[in-house]
Amino acid sequence: MTCYQNEIDRIRENCYSNELQIATIIQTRQFIINNFDKKLNLDLLSRRQHISKFHLLRLFKRYYGLTIRQYLIETRLEKSKEFLANGMSVTETCFAVGYESPGSFSTLFKSRTGFTPSIFKNSNFR
Amino acid sequence: MKINVIGIPVQDQDKALKFYTETLGFVEKRDIPLAEGNRWLTVVAKEEQDGPELLLEPSPTSFEPARVYQKALYDAGIPYTQFSVDNVQEEYERLSRLGVEFSMKPTEMGTTKIAVFDDTCGNKMQIVEML
Numbered sequence: 001m002t003c004y005q006n007e008i009d010r011i012r013e014n015c016y017s018n019e020l021q022i023a024t025i026i027q028t029r030q031f032i033i034n035n036f037d038k039k040l041n042l043d044l045l046s047r048r049q050h051i052s053k054f055h056l057l058r059l060f061k062r063y064y065g066l067t068i069r070q071y072l073i074e075t076r077l078e079k080s081k082e083f084l085a086n087g088m089s090v091t092e093t094c095f096a097v098g099y100e101s102p103g104s105f106s107t108l109f110k111s112r113t114g115f116t117p118s119i120f121k122n123s124n125f126r
Numbered sequence: 127m128k129i130n131v132i133g134i135p136v137q138d139q140d141k142a143l144k145f146y147t148e149t150l151g152f153v154e155k156r157d158i159p160l161a162e163g164n165r166w167l168t169v170v171a172k173e174e175q176d177g178p179e180l181l182l183e184p185s186p187t188s189f190e191p192a193r194v195y196q197k198a199l200y201d202a203g204i205p206y207t208q209f210s211v212d213n214v215q216e217e218y219e220r221l222s223r224l225g226v227e228f229s230m231k232p233t234e235m236g237t238t239k240i241a242v243f244d245d246t247c248g249n250k251m252q253i254v255e256m257l
Contacts, residue, residue: 005229012236022237
């Protein structure tokens, strides 16, 4: 057994021994991935898992290193890049990933990728 | 400031290029000749060819401390870096069929699954799937 394997076993025992908690957080992430295009909020996510909103927030951040909001934005942006690259219009993409305002979507997209959705879309057709 | 290139030490650039493209499935991006037969040699992910480049740098053969560091990590089984995959188990099976040796089989680690393989160029590398 390598030194690395020993270290992995030690970390797993110290940090990841609560299997029920981990399963709850993995299920939350999967739900976000499968429902990124819908109106998601903390009330809904915590009710599904039967835990308090604040506990869910803390656990998600602890295990994934991102807040639920950050993770949802990341998921939606990744999907929107895929949709834009496949030829969907900016407005269609905005609604398809769960945003309601094309203006806000474009601002967010540019702040995270450095390009507006239109420029990103056109660059994929060059 | 952006992160465009991450370097990994390799003992033989030709062998590394073959392994990283033909076995792992990356795509060659830049191959620029430098002094003494060394090259600025980078590969990228097939699905993300405008993404960060992986520089296959020949540091272990030209800079002794790099060789010592690489060997120490290797001997301890510590991965030099890691790559994301959609499914660790499937990638483990695919690479095993191609003769790649794993020092750690697919292992769940909290909200991730990981495995560690030998890149044949002096490094252990980890693949990771977010669960």
